[in-house]
Amino acid sequence: MSSxxxxxxxxxxxxxxxxxxxxxxxxxxxxxxxxxxxxxxDEKIAVMDTADARVTxxxxxxxxxxxQGRTPDYLVVHHLEPDHASNILKFTEKYPKAKLVGNAKTxxxxxxxxxxDPAVETVTVKEGDTLSLGKHNLTFVMAPMVxxxxxxxxxxxxxxxxxxxDGFGKFGTLDTEEDWACEARRYYFNIVGKYGAQVQALLxxxxxxxxxxxxxxxxxxxxxxxxxxIDKYNTWSSYAPEDKGILIAxxxxxxNTKKAxxxxxxxxxxxGAEKVVVxxxxxxxxxxxxxxxxxxxxxxxxxxxxxxxxxPVMEDFLNHLKAKNYNSRKVAVIENGSWAPMAxxxxxAIFGEMKNITLCDTTITIKSTMNDDNVKAMKVxxxxxxx
Ligand code: FEO
Numbered sequence: 015m016s017s018x019x020x021x022x023x024x025x026x027x028x029x030x031x032x033x034x035x036x037x038x039x040x041x042x043x044x045x046x047x048x049x050x051x052x053x054x055x056d057e058k059i060a061v062m063d064t065a066d067a068r069v070t071x072x073x074x075x076x077x078x079x080x081x082q083g084r085t086p087d088y089l090v091v092h093h094l095e096p097d098h099a100s101n102i103l104k105f106t107e108k109y110p111k112a113k114l115v116g117n118a119k120t121x122x123x124x125x126x127x128x129x130x131d132p133a134v135e136t137v138t139v140k141e142g143d144t145l146s147l148g149k150h151n152l153t154f155v156m157a158p159m160v161x162x163x164x165x166x167x168x169x170x171x172x173x174x175x176x177x178x179x180d181g182f183g184k185f186g187t188l189d190t191e192e193d194w195a196c197e198a199r200r201y202y203f204n205i206v207g208k209y210g211a212q213v214q215a216l217l218x219x220x221x222x223x224x225x226x227x228x229x230x231x232x233x234x235x236x237x238x239x240x241x242x243x244i245d246k247y248n249t250w251s252s253y254a255p256e257d258k259g260i261l262i263a264x265x266x267x268x269x270n271t272k273k274a275x276x277x278x279x280x281x282x283x284x285x286g287a288e289k290v291v292v293x294x295x296x297x298x299x300x301x302x303x304x305x306x307x308x309x310x311x312x313x314x315x316x317x318x319x320x321x322x323x324x325x326p327v328m329e330d331f332l333n334h335l336k337a338k339n340y341n342s343r344k345v346a347v348i349e350n351g352s353w354a355p356m357a358x359x360x361x362x363a364i365f366g367e368m369k370n371i372t373l374c375d376t377t378i379t380i381k382s383t384m385n386d387d388n389v390k391a392m393k394v395x396x397x398x399x400x401x
Contacts, residue, residue: 018188020227020237021173023150025053027061027076029069030187037185038097041204041301045186045197049073049097050231052177053080054170057148058087061112062168062177063231064101073101074108085109088137088145090152091116092179093165094123098231103128113137115145117156119164139166155219157181159212161205167216174226180206181216182243184233195246198233200305202250207308207338213251217244253342255311259289260399263303264316265296265328271350274384275316278348278392285393285400295327304334312344312399315361319351324360332364339369346374346395352382374398 018026028050037043049065051073059081065073077086086109091099094116102124106112113135116124121136139145139154146152152168159165161180168177183205184198206213228236228243236243249256260282266272272294279290289310293303307313317328324332345365349358358377365371376395380388 018235020235021175023055024170024173024175024229025055025080026235027051027053027073027080028188029065029072029076030189031066031068032187034068038205041185041200042299043185045190045192047185048188048232050229050233050235051076051098052229053077053086054147054150054152055080055084056150058146059084060088060090060115060145060147060150060152061086061105062090062229063092063098064089064105066097067100070101070104074104086112087147088113088115090145090168090177091120091124092167092177093162093231094120094127095162095180096127099127103130106130106134110134115139117154117164117166119158120166123164152177155216157212157216159209160216161209167220169223169225174224176220176223176225176228178228178230180231181213182228182230182233182236182247184230186233188234194234194243198243198246199250199256199309200301201232202247203305203308203338204301207250207304210251210253210339213247217248217251220244250308253308253339255343256309257289257311259291259310260287260312260314261303261306261310262290262292262314262316263295263307263328263331264292265318265325265331266294266316266350267318267320267325270383271316271318271348271380274348274350274380274388274392275314277384277389278314278316278396281389281392281396282400285396287396287400295331300327300331300334303331304338307335307340307343308338312346314346314348314395314399316348317350317357317361319349319355319357322354322356324357328357328361332361336364336368341369341371344372344374344399346376346399348378348380348395350380350382355379355381
């Protein structure tokens with residue numbers, strides 16, 4: 015990671031958002047988020063994306079300061095999602111001579127967001143096209159579905175900089191001091207996780223480039239140990255487990271299923287499990303639990319039965335996993351039910367709709383509170399999960 019001053023000619027003009035309640039109206043961001051934007055200053059000047067409407071004034075101030083009286087020639091639109099594209103219309107109104115640079119999909123979708131004056135010129139680029147700014151040259155690489163269909167990244171060859179759009183993004187403002195992987199992983203699996211194949215395709219293309227710096231649209235600019243970040247992305251996008259470990263995700267109404275989850279964790283540790291994480295879906299950040307589901311190679315889901323089905327937070331969790339393409343993991347199912355336990359069967363059915371999920375042979379039904387037979391069955395299950 016680095017400060018934003020990694021180059022004399024490429025200026026950071028993005029903004030920190032310290033008080034957004036929910037990113038994309040669904041993710042808590044305790045340390046905020048940054049909307050990154052850059053200015054390449056050369057014979058021609060290119061603005062690399064705008065920023066969210068929440069920071070419009072700050073973004074235009076940053077842009078004007080960096081321009082030092084000059085006028086931008088291009089606005090490169092790597093991604094049209096409003097957290098980066100909200101100020102395109104205002105930009106064209108302020109700098110009507112600047113050309114918008116995007117691909118065919120960008121310009122097909124742009125009118126859905128803004129009625130831009132037809133007099134504003136556009137430059138439509140496709141895979142491998144280049145844009146010369148002087149000594150800086152941009153090459154465009156299409157990255158469809160990382161995270162929207164129109165996404166592209168660009169490579170600046172003079173300084174070997176990859177403008178990676180949402181790729182390599184992370185929650186947290188730029189002045190947040192925290193581990194990169196933790197919040198980058200939560201960001202990745204919840205936002206881009208469904209599109210592993212497309213991320214793999216982009217990584218393959220990026221592997222042919224000599225990259226010195228990665229400039230994502232969220233989170234820190236990456237300048238050192240790039241192999242570390244690329245390896246993480248390779249693991250995540252291939253759906254390979256990152257660590258050996260067992261996530262126990264539980265949905266408990268009155269605490270009895272949670273008590274059983276804690277007991278199972280104890281048994282798993284006695285059986286030599288490398289790492290066991292117990293998550294209470296009703297109380298913890300679900301995005302974090304989803305992240306852990308992908309991070310570890312095994313998972314146990316434990317749910318109370320509710321209205322002859324799965325307790326809602328667990329059903330929500332499993333539907334999220336399915337939507338995010340959760341696959342290739344070993345999973346165990348434990349249900350609780352006081353009179354007609356149904357959650358186990360229904361949870362197993364949802365896993366049946368996912369790819370390459372190995373369900374454990376041992377299934378456990380708790381009737382209200384865990385009994386000795388349940389504990390014995392947990393020991394059998396622990397053996398199955400740890401052997
Ligand atoms: Fe940060 Fe997909 O927008």
